[in-house]
Amino acid sequence: MKQLISALVLLSLSLCAAAQVPAPNYDESKIPPYTLPDLLTTSKGRPVRNVRTWERIRRPELLGLFEKEMFGISPGFPQGMHARVEKEVENAFGGAGTLKEVTLFLDAAGTFPVHLLIAVPKGAKGPVPAFLGINFCGNHATTFDPEVTIPGGKMPVHSGGTKVTEYERGANAHRWPYEYILSHGYAVVTYCREDIDPDFDDGFRNGVHGLMDGGKARGGSSWGTIAAWAWSLSRVLDYLYADPAIDADRVAVIGHSRLGKTALWAGATDPRFALVISNDSGCGGAALSRRRFGETVAKITTSFPHWFCKNFDTYGNNEDALPFDQHGLLALIAPRPLYVASASEDLWADPKGEYLSLYEASKVYALYGFESLGDPEPPGVEEPVVRGRTGYHIRNGKHNIVLYDWMQYVAFADRFLQ
Ligand code: GCU
Numbered sequence: 001m002k003q004l005i006s007a008l009v010l011l012s013l014s015l016c017a018a019a020q021v022p023a024p025n026y027d028e029s030k031i032p033p034y035t036l037p038d039l040l041t042t043s044k045g046r047p048v049r050n051v052r053t054w055e056r057i058r059r060p061e062l063l064g065l066f067e068k069e070m071f072g073i074s075p076g077f078p079q080g081m082h083a084r085v086e087k088e089v090e091n092a093f094g095g096a097g098t099l100k101e102v103t104l105f106l107d108a109a110g111t112f113p114v115h116l117l118i119a120v121p122k123g124a125k126g127p128v129p130a131f132l133g134i135n136f137c138g139n140h141a142t143t144f145d146p147e148v149t150i151p152g153g154k155m156p157v158h159s160g161g162t163k164v165t166e167y168e169r170g171a172n173a174h175r176w177p178y179e180y181i182l183s184h185g186y187a188v189v190t191y192c193r194e195d196i197d198p199d200f201d202d203g204f205r206n207g208v209h210g211l212m213d214g215g216k217a218r219g220g221s222s223w224g225t226i227a228a229w230a231w232s233l234s235r236v237l238d239y240l241y242a243d244p245a246i247d248a249d250r251v252a253v254i255g256h257s258r259l260g261k262t263a264l265w266a267g268a269t270d271p272r273f274a275l276v277i278s279n280d281s282g283c284g285g286a287a288l289s290r291r292r293f294g295e296t297v298a299k300i301t302t303s304f305p306h307w308f309c310k311n312f313d314t315y316g317n318n319e320d321a322l323p324f325d326q327h328g329l330l331a332l333i334a335p336r337p338l339y340v341a342s343a344s345e346d347l348w349a350d351p352k353g354e355y356l357s358l359y360e361a362s363k364v365y366a367l368y369g370f371e372s373l374g375d376p377e378p379p380g381v382e383e384p385v386v387r388g389r390t391g392y393h394i395r396n397g398k399h400n401i402v403l404y405d406w407m408q409y410v411a412f413a414d415r416f417l418q
Contacts (some may be wrong), residue, residue, distance in 0.1 A: 020317065021298045034290035036325050039364055043323070051367055058164050062328045063268065069323065071192035072309030074231040081106020083239050097121050097182040099147050104106050104239050110209050114195045115139060116236065117148060119178050119188040120245045129188035129250035129417040131409070132236060134229055134259045137172055138192045144170035175256065175401045184410045185418060187246055189236065193259065196282035197228040201306040208232065220311040226284070226357035229259065230266035237272055250274050250417045254409065256401040258307065266331035275337040275416055277409050279401045282349025284308065286340045288357045289319045290328050292352040335368040337416045339391040339409060342365045344381050346399040352378055355392055364388045384408050389416070395396045
């Protein structure tokens with residue numbers, strides 16, 4: 001009897017746990033009614049009618065809320081950061097550019113290396129604009145170019161012992177069309193997420209949390225992994241200011257999926273990024289949380305408990321209590337050029353929610369006098385729209401970043417960075 005009761009208790013507990021994350025909704029007609037927090041009203045109810053009120057009151061207020069309730073508060077500069085150029089190879093990437101490998105050490109003792117791949121267009125005269133983005137599986141996975149160094153032995157920590165064969169050269173080359181980007185006059189700077197923070201819940205012992213937090217107790221607003229990755233983008237930008245090949249005032253920060261969420265947070269927190277690109281960033285990125293379409297706050301915070309700060313967990317199944325929605329994250333990037341992209345089969349990331357979020361955020365761009373997206377209906381598949389300083393497309397196909405996406409990003413960057 002006792003056993004039966006405890007079995008029933010266990011069963012009901014697991015049913016409760018399952019009930020906490022409802023099955024994903026993919027039906028527009030089942031989206032619950034919701035009201036978005038007004039970007040142009042301060043928390044004290046004051047209307048934001050001009051750039052001054054936006055920049056002095058509403059923007060800092062929103063930024064603080066995103067820090068405290070979602071991504072967590074990042075630290076300042078690391079002590080003793082320094083860089084070492086490892087090698088330079090001309091005529092790399094099929095002859096389209098020079099490959100430079102630089103190790104950026106985030107500490108004075110040189111125990112925390114970040115391996116940067118820097119691709120510079122062939123024959124560049126003077127510093128060039130660049131796309132800066134983190135990669136998932138190692139620099140060697142972004143290209144078949146044999147000159148790109150394969151990290152010795154296993155990849156760092158990822159998921160506790162993933163086999164190195166998963167990280168083969170060129171495995172993600174379709175995501176990094178170097179020749180195309182270089183031939184349009186842009187450098188590419190990339191490094192692996194695992195160099196910064198392992199992408200699993202390690203109790204924040206490894207990675208930059210271990211380096212920067214010095215064993216301090218964690219609280220509800222302590223930085224998560226996405227904040228750590230975003231912080232590292234700023235550190236790499238610090239380095240780029242010292243690299244004569246790159247014009248650090250013309251750096252576009254870009255990311256796909258979880259790294260798209262990261263690029264948005266980097267763009268929001270570091271105004272030095274001249275342009276920001278979110279590729280299929282979805283929940284916790286560009287997509288509106290209140291739509292609860294595809295991935296939800298409850299789902300993301302349970303599947304990836306290390307990505308955000310602890311406070312964010314409390315908004316699972318409680319989206320209406322959020323003091324912001326993701327249009328606020330996009331608005332923090334104004335007035336810098338911002339491009340959001342979705343993919344037609346990527347319903348998990350809620351393409352419509354990504355567009356609507358940008359549509360709402362573009363009202364803040366209008367405060368600065370830039371044309372806003374006029375239409376709450378997303379454009380058709382592969383009919384990119386650019387209005388003022390905001391751009392959007394929905395590509396045909398799956399969750400990914402491919403040449404079609406890059407072609408739009410390069411064309412968008414050409415308007416602002418060349
Ligand atoms: C998962 C996760 C998404 C994330 C994606 C990725 O699908 O649920 O939120 O964007 O992984 O990073 O590839």
